[in-house]
Amino acid sequence: MRVLIAPDKFAGTLTAVEAAEAIAAGWARQAPGDELDLAPMADGGPGFVDVLHAAQGGELLGVTVEAPHGEKVPATVLVVGDVAYVEAAQACGIHLMDGGAEFGSTVGVGELLIAALESGARRIVVGLGGSGTNDGGAGVLAALGATSDGILDSGAIALDTVSRVDVAPARARLAGVTLVAATDVDIPLTGMFGATKTFGPQKGIDEDRIAEVDGWLEGFATASDRRTSLEKGAGAAGGIGFALLLLGASREPGIELVSEAVGLLARARAADLVITGEGAFDFSSRSGKVPYGVAEVCSQALRPCVALAGQVLVGSREMRALGIESAYSLVDAVGEERAFADPAGALADLAERVARTWSR
Incomplete structure (x- = not known):
């Protein structure tokens, strides 16, 4: 058998x-x-890079990136030909959190993208899942050069300082690169079925703060692109999906991507x-x-x-x-x-x- x-x-x-x-x-x-x-399988969350490496081979590049609270942590970029795979949870996973998700930044995920760019990749696939952050991907945008009149790199709690976001510099940095968000959920960024309401409690956001934190993300969406925030997958990984969509990414279910790869x-x-x-x-x-x-x-x-x-x-x-x-x-x-x-x-x-x- x-x-x-x-x-x-x-x-x-x-x-x-x-x-x-x-x-x-x-x-x-x-x-x-x-x-x-x-x-072995993965849906975009922890294990995404290891599973793809086991299935496809390729080169694992060791990098050091910023964790949600500013400390440095090791991570890997898998390069297979001209395709690079990164796993957001390595930089902002729930195992790296100390306190509620509203205090953590995703700058390290942006740094993973930069490492993938520097490897020469022309296609970058970002596995989303298992995150402990909830900053709408603002840290990702900041790391890649997006500008704002407020603070993008200090977690959701700082987003109430933001009323304008210019993602053009970050898009320019990714010019000529195909970006893919491999998600395990298809939720929008905000609202009743958004990132904060759906996953905030398990990330340490107190129930009585859910509405306030979601409001910060609403404001961030308005400052950048409200329509994109409503797209499927924008709420993945505490809103990293939103940042990637702003940067021109397409969305693919992580399980389908891995199924095809293996x-x-x-x-x-x-x-x-x-x-x-x-x-x-x-x-x-x-x-x-x-x-x-x-x-x-x-x-x-x-x-x-x-x-x-x-x-x-x-x-x-x-x-x-x-x-x-x-x-x-x-x-x-x-x-x-x-x-x-x-x-x-x-x-x-x-x-x-x-x-x-x-x-x-």
Whole structure:
């Protein structure tokens, strides 16, 4: 039996590569004769560069960029031919935050773009997801040379000083380069379904401050380009999507971009079963997340898809609406303590159990 293993990261515990290897190890214990094909996945968030490097090769360039609160952190740019890939979370990920998202800047993401430019790339793909910031991408614009009558590089809290933004210098710096925003969400910048309202609480913005912070982004949008702020994906990564769209970027779902890069459709057609997974499998997985993207590819390939997750938070009806035949919870199988204490071993054990049902 041929099994394609295509999980996302298990946030906070396993990278996508580690998750794929753990699933393969457990499956092989139960079904040593099965042929296993590992295709770690990403949706634009953490792991985006590593997954693409594993799939396509290329050169990893080490750089140092500014983190959300001004300290310096290491990051990488993947260069494959004349294409460069950068991962916004390396410069502004939630793991780099100390305090609410309104205090963090995205200058470091702009510095990643500059490093990609200096590599000679003619196409730059920016993976968006896993951010801890919420500055509308103002820091990105500042790093690339945009000017303003206010402060762009000190987080959302400083945006109430801004009434005019000129992005022309930043656009000029990117002249002749194709820019792509690889997003895992399609939300606008502001409003009821915008970046602050949707993701602010999980980034540390107190509920009673949501309206105020969203108002700062509204003002920033008015000062730059209100219409662009309403486009799908403008709210990705706390508004970095907005900055990239202002700079002329096109938007692509990150999962689709990665699926194409790893040849997922062809590999699914060559398999009898596809396994995907992520840390928490819930109905938000439908919004550009890896399991739903993998399941869509499986539907094209006419292959069954099952999911292994840290937690499964949907019922069978919702699961099948997402295109997943069955989903298995790591916490339910081995308990929360072991799931966090030994995530790779626990995931391998879960995969071994699932193989008893699904392997021939």
